[in-house]
Amino acid sequence: MPFFAGDIFVSEVHRKPVLDQAGEEIGKLTDITVGQSDPFPAVTALVVTSAKHTYLIPWDQVNLFNKRVISANILRDKITAVDIPPSEILICRDLLDKQIVDINGAKLVRVNDLKLGDVNGRMSLIAADIGLRGILRRLGIESRGERVLSLLHYRLQNVLIGWHYLQPVEPKLSKLTLTVSRQKAAQLHPADLAEIISEVSSKERSAIFGSLDVETAAEALHELEPSVQADIIDDMSKEKASDILEQMPPDEAADVLGDLPEAKAQELINLMEKDEAEDVQELLEHEEDTAGGLMTTEYLAFPPDMTVDDAIRELRLEAPDVETVYYLYITDDQERLLGVLSLKNLIMARPETLLQDIMRSPIKTLPLDAEQKDVAEFISKYNLLAAPVVDENNTLRGIVTVDDVVDFLLPPASRKKRRKL
Amino acid sequence: MINRIKQFFERNRFAAILSVIGPGLIAGNAGNDAGGIATYSIVGAREGYGLLWALLLITFALAVIQEMSARMGVVTGKGFGDLVREQFGVRVTLAIMGLFVFANLTVTIAEFAGIAASMELFGVHKYVSVPLSAMVVWLVVVKGNFKQVERFMIGISLVYFTYVVSGFLANPPWKEVARQIAVPHLKMDRDYFLLFITMVGTTVTPYMQFYLQSAVVDKGVRIEEYPIAKYDAYVGAFMTVFIAFFIVLCTGTMLHPAGIVIDSAEDAAKALEPLAGQFASHLFALGLLNASFLAAFVLPLATAYGLSEAFGWESGINKTFSEAPQFLGFYTAFIVIGAGIIMIPDVPLIKIMFLSQTINGILLPIALVIMLRLVNDRSLMGDYVNSRRMNVVTWITVSVLIALTAMLLITSLLFPA
Numbered sequence: 001m002p003f004f005a006g007d008i009f010v011s012e013v014h015r016k017p018v019l020d021q022a023g024e025e026i027g028k029l030t031d032i033t034v035g036q037s038d039p040f041p042a043v044t045a046l047v048v049t050s051a052k053h054t055y056l057i058p059w060d061q062v063n064l065f066n067k068r069v070i071s072a073n074i075l076r077d078k079i080t081a082v083d084i085p086p087s088e089i090l091i092c093r094d095l096l097d098k099q100i101v102d103i104n105g106a107k108l109v110r111v112n113d114l115k116l117g118d119v120n121g122r123m124s125l126i127a128a129d130i131g132l133r134g135i136l137r138r139l140g141i142e143s144r145g146e147r148v149l150s151l152l153h154y155r156l157q158n159v160l161i162g163w164h165y166l167q168p169v170e171p172k173l174s175k176l177t178l179t180v181s182r183q184k185a186a187q188l189h190p191a192d193l194a195e196i197i198s199e200v201s202s203k204e205r206s207a208i209f210g211s212l213d214v215e216t217a218a219e220a221l222h223e224l225e226p227s228v229q230a231d232i233i234d235d236m237s238k239e240k241a242s243d244i245l246e247q248m249p250p251d252e253a254a255d256v257l258g259d260l261p262e263a264k265a266q267e268l269i270n271l272m273e274k275d276e277a278e279d280v281q282e283l284l285e286h287e288e289d290t291a292g293g294l295m296t297t298e299y300l301a302f303p304p305d306m307t308v309d310d311a312i313r314e315l316r317l318e319a320p321d322v323e324t325v326y327y328l329y330i331t332d333d334q335e336r337l338l339g340v341l342s343l344k345n346l347i348m349a350r351p352e353t354l355l356q357d358i359m360r361s362p363i364k365t366l367p368l369d370a371e372q373k374d375v376a377e378f379i380s381k382y383n384l385l386a387a388p389v390v391d392e393n394n395t396l397r398g399i400v401t402v403d404d405v406v407d408f409l410l411p412p413a414s415r416k417k418r419r420k421l
Numbered sequence: 422m423i424n425r426i427k428q429f430f431e432r433n434r435f436a437a438i439l440s441v442i443g444p445g446l447i448a449g450n451a452g453n454d455a456g457g458i459a460t461y462s463i464v465g466a467r468e469g470y471g472l473l474w475a476l477l478l479i480t481f482a483l484a485v486i487q488e489m490s491a492r493m494g495v496v497t498g499k500g501f502g503d504l505v506r507e508q509f510g511v512r513v514t515l516a517i518m519g520l521f522v523f524a525n526l527t528v529t530i531a532e533f534a535g536i537a538a539s540m541e542l543f544g545v546h547k548y549v550s551v552p553l554s555a556m557v558v559w560l561v562v563v564k565g566n567f568k569q570v571e572r573f574m575i576g577i578s579l580v581y582f583t584y585v586v587s588g589f590l591a592n593p594p595w596k597e598v599a600r601q602i603a604v605p606h607l608k609m610d611r612d613y614f615l616l617f618i619t620m621v622g623t624t625v626t627p628y629m630q631f632y633l634q635s636a637v638v639d640k641g642v643r644i645e646e647y648p649i650a651k652y653d654a655y656v657g658a659f660m661t662v663f664i665a666f667f668i669v670l671c672t673g674t675m676l677h678p679a680g681i682v683i684d685s686a687e688d689a690a691k692a693l694e695p696l697a698g699q700f701a702s703h704l705f706a707l708g709l710l711n712a713s714f715l716a717a718f719v720l721p722l723a724t725a726y727g728l729s730e731a732f733g734w735e736s737g738i739n740k741t742f743s744e745a746p747q748f749l750g751f752y753t754a755f756i757v758i759g760a761g762i763i764m765i766p767d768v769p770l771i772k773i774m775f776l777s778q779t780i781n782g783i784l785l786p787i788a789l790v791i792m793l794r795l796v797n798d799r800s801l802m803g804d805y806v807n808s809r810r811m812n813v814v815t816w817i818t819v820s821v822l823i824a825l826t827a828m829l830l831i832t833s834l835l836f837p838a
Contacts, residue, residue, distance in 0.1 A: 097514075098507055099503075099507075099733060107735060108733070108735075110506065110732060111733075112511070112733075130733065135511060135732070139511060139512065139515070198641070200498065201497055202644065228643075231643065
């Protein structure tokens, strides 16, 4: 069992000589491999490089491991040189100086140093140092730097982030991502997640998406620009992509699919569940910038002869599946639009009242081919949260909600955070 | 109907090009900064059309290097600072960023000096022009978003065409000009050679590559858009030298035959007045003002991007002070220091310019070699590594550039002006 005490920074042992049983130098410590284990990745071996060879010394053959001495329970002549398999995770090569997601701060940070420590008797990777102190330590001037900065009344602090609050972005490292940090990543606000995703390269972006559950991925995707969404979907496995598309509101899903090559889009639609696929298919037939392209087909519609009491009961059942619950549309058996009722009116009405007696009629509607600008003006003019879209027979085809046109209404400055990738 | 569809596609392609173009154009034009205008003015005044042929070589070298920067930005989605840090570690990064910050700071000072000098030709005192322009430079980036800032800078880039007008106003003997370009000839003369390498050194500078790559990343250019980004880098390189050509043409036609010796761009503008009239003189001064102004944006931006990438701070023009304090902090500090030093009476400007030339001369070879290593790294660039032919071209270009900067460095250290 290797003997090690306390926490050690990787920079403090990097390039230190590694001795064998007889005290002969095997080589210099150049890297450390870690393996998957909960909650922290445990050290599996030391990578030791001599003038000619590279050796891997398994952790259970290590005798002493501290800032001053590193030694192994083995004789130098007994070790054979190896080529390190590319799948191995080397913390200096793969983590040091790289970018990583700080889940609490919801941003990308750069790893200046790594901290190893005792976890249930195993030496494990416990934290990343992202502060100035880490850089100074790497340069070997930590204490000098501290003294100089203290003259300026600046206290040099450790900025450490525990491994369980970190999410690597490098695809290869995703197997090190713990269930804990996966859940944490899912707790990030989708907008924050989207912001981070928009800042990493396309390879890394797929790795982050791969680690998310379908629901979180759908929400984060929702926040990105359509062309970027299409890129991400294009990179994913078809099964996962269609699962995510199912989770998205049909109008969003249609936007994403509209930016993909037709063959690919059709393939994904075929993989989706029938109901969702039909909605999306229908939306795809309209021009993207018209009411038909902007609308969603998930809305609340009730018959005119329903009572308020029944409607409220029905509303509870259907609410989870629709984008907005503030308007209830009243349609006949041909799905022709008769009137509208706000949630407020519904709640205030007596339970036995029929919907047709309290609905507002006739109501303003948009044609399928109305342009985005006209849709935005319509919603703004009548102060609506959503506008109904009907075809030439007055059949209700969908609704455009205010969030679909809000970007069009607000001046560019207030939407500057919605970045292109 | 078919016509309408065609029209639609053409419009969209045009829109696609417009949405990508920018970083290369701006980075290129920022290479024609205050120091660049001064060098070209001096080249024309001293040697007439004798160095015009070299501009062709410079266009080529610049285009090759700028394209690689754009390609790295598009493919990796990371800036040069990011890549250096990730591939070469803390020490190398710190050394390069140290040189980079120092070189850029001195160049920034030179830009504000250019603003002061050109505005004085219009009768505006530097205590008015410098703080005012610094304020504008700061406000545009801090308050604007990426799109607005970029459009603003592209707008400024168009003002460079005043030099084209100046060139035509000088009414040069076009046949003679064409002959000088087509038939390269070397003069065995120390001053001639020194001018040649200074001209190369002032046109290919590290901040242009840093800025280009970071801007491509901040803009979010995607890999499918790479062909347009490449075009953007080439157009930027071409336009830079195109403008330089007309500067040399202007001073070469007006000042060289008269035997007027100048040491700076403002000298050139002043010397033009009795020979070509006030309009030509003012046009030349306006060009200098504009060039200094654009570079006063690009240098602090390139530095702030580079530092943020290297040390893992949030960066981007779209960010606010609370989101990216270090990025905007360094941007602000550069403007304050750059403009502030110009406000000090009797600043040894020549010494500062000389220092910036020296540091850039040290940095350029290092940056170029690192760039070639990165651009050939398959784990980073995938199929977008240099082809073998491209590598031959780039290595020759880079070797020549390194040899020239080394010579510039040695001569300027041995025989300080």
